[in-house]
Amino acid sequence: MAAQAPTEALKELKVSESENATKATNGSAAAGDDHEAEDSDDDGDENPGAANGATGAAKKKRKRKPKKKKKTPTSQTEPPTVMISQLFPNKNYPKGEEVEYKDENRYRTTNEEKRHLDNLQSDFLADYREAAEVHRQVRQYAQKTIKPGQTLTEIAEGIENSVRALTGHAGLTEGDCMVAGMGFPCGLSINHCAAHFTPNAGNKLVLQQEDVMKVDFGVHVNGKIVDSAFTLAFEPKYDNLLAAVKAATNAGVAEAGIDARVGEIGGVIQEVMESYEVEIDGTTYPVKSIRNLTGHTILPYSIHGTKAVPIVKSNDQTKMEEGDVFAIETFGSTGNGYVRDDGEVSHYAKRGDGHHVDLRLSSAKSLLNVITKNFGTLPFCRRYLDRLGQDKYLLGLNSLVQNDIVEAYPPLCDKKGSYTAQFEHTILIRPTVKEVISRGEDY
Numbered sequence: 468m469a470a471q472a473p474t475e476a477l478k479e480l481k482v483s484e485s486e487n488a489t490k491a492t493n494g495s496a497a498a499g500d501d502h503e504a505e506d507s508d509d510d511g512d513e514n515p516g517a518a519n520g521a522t523g524a525a526k527k528k529r530k531r532k533p534k535k536k537k538k539t540p541t542s543q544t545e546p547p548t549v550m551i552s553q554l555f556p557n558k559n560y561p562k563g564e565e566v567e568y569k570d571e572n573r574y575r576t577t578n579e580e581k582r583h584l585d586n587l588q589s590d591f592l593a594d595y596r597e598a599a600e601v602h603r604q605v606r607q608y609a610q611k612t613i614k615p616g617q618t619l620t621e622i623a624e625g626i627e628n629s630v631r632a633l634t635g636h637a638g639l640t641e642g643d644c645m646v647a648g649m650g651f652p653c654g655l656s657i658n659h660c661a662a663h664f665t666p667n668a669g670n671k672l673v674l675q676q677e678d679v680m681k682v683d684f685g686v687h688v689n690g691k692i693v694d695s696a697f698t699l700a701f702e703p704k705y706d707n708l709l710a711a712v713k714a715a716t717n718a719g720v721a722e723a724g725i726d727a728r729v730g731e732i733g734g735v736i737q738e739v740m741e742s743y744e745v746e747i748d749g750t751t752y753p754v755k756s757i758r759n760l761t762g763h764t765i766l767p768y769s770i771h772g773t774k775a776v777p778i779v780k781s782n783d784q785t786k787m788e789e790g791d792v793f794a795i796e797t798f799g800s801t802g803n804g805y806v807r808d809d810g811e812v813s814h815y816a817k818r819g820d821g822h823h824v825d826l827r828l829s830s831a832k833s834l835l836n837v838i839t840k841n842f843g844t845l846p847f848c849r850r851y852l853d854r855l856g857q858d859k860y861l862l863g864l865n866s867l868v869q870n871d872i873v874e875a876y877p878p879l880c881d882k883k884g885s886y887t888a889q890f891e892h893t894i895l896i897r898p899t900v901k902e903v904i905s906r907g908e909d910y
């Protein structure tokens with residue numbers, strides 16, 4: 468999930484290309500632009516965990532039959548439905564890509580004290596590796612099967628229901644979403660829209676052959692959120708755009724480490740990104756880093772921590788430190804290289820700095836209770852309220868946004884007609900090594 472650079476901070480960025488520095492027209496959060504008419508009931512075709520829940524009943528019935536050992540599945544199904552904890556017993560989840568630190572931090576890999584510190588993190592690591600394996604298996608199936616002609620709703624629900632099944636938490640009982648499941652909604656942002664679009668109920672958008680779609684979703688286990696994204700395109704003319712962003716993200720991942728300064732990492736990312744150009748339908752475009760989007764730290768149950776990783780050169784001297792978790796994400800664009808709020812909001816999250824407000828609206832009060840119990844500070848979207856049986860909640864939701872209790876994350880788009888792409892990994896700055904937890908054979 469993308470973090471947005473605050474407007475003041477942008478002034479401090481040393482942007483190499485400023486000719487397109489259009490004035491920010493960030494309107495106030497689009498809280499009042501919503502209409503309820505489209506809300507419809509979820510059709511409730513959830514399947515996660517069905518096979519497991521049936522075990523008890525099945526045992527009773529078959530009492531007299533000769534004992535047939537219930538086989539633990541040893542491979543994933545298509546679409547994915549088998550819990551990752553069954554595929555990897557005893558929490559033996561695959562590691563991410565471990566990268567040794569460089570230069571004055573080389574000693575850490577073998578240092579006794581750092582190894583001890585690392586060993587104390589075994590539960591944290593197991594949760595993170597489980598979430599990452601869920602992400603890999605779900606996204607690799609998505610990459611194979613998503614095709615033009617599908618609706619964005621079926622794509623998003625397919626990904627989200629697979630995540631829920633693989634974590635073993637359907638998220639339909641109170642508090643279950645907080646144990647494991649979606650770390651944030653499945654973003655499906657198309658063409659000039661870079662981030663934070665997911666269909667609301669009733670949306671009929673269909674994926675087109677010529678579309679460039681950013682698929683950005685989070686998986687969490689006990690609040691450890693893996694934030695990773697990729698871009699899908701079906702026409703080869705976009706290959707260079709995707710290659711630029713993939714290379715830029717990998718450069719950012721490679722530069723990350725203990726004591727690395729985020730402003731310098733931004734410079735490296737920009738240099739790689741902007742060394743590419745892409746020819747689309749006879750016009751050649753330079754690929755630009757989107758300068759008001761950034762990577763970010765991740766905290767337990769909180770997708771946006773306090774540190775940002777710019778994707779353009781900046782004089783931000785903030786250092787990466789032992790114990791940090793970073794989402795390294797980069798965005799390339801054929802447009803202005805600058806996004807603004809555009810369109811109906813779908814993504815929301817309760818703010819962590821919970822100050823008390825006496826809410827006058829009873830619908831806002833009861834909705835806040837639902838949000839707190841089911842999502843805490845994890846981002847959610849309107850569809851997640853629908854599937855919990857909530858309806859007619861928009862007035863209450865908008866009131867929570869206006870009272871700064873819930874933050875709205877509107878879609879972020881570059882200029883119309885442009886194309887944007889994104890790749891993103893989550894990395895753990897462990898005491899001994901850097902672990903690219905979400906690395907897969909795909910990206």
Ligand SMILES: [Co+2]
Pocket residue numbers: 468469470694762763794796891
């Ligand atoms: Co992110």
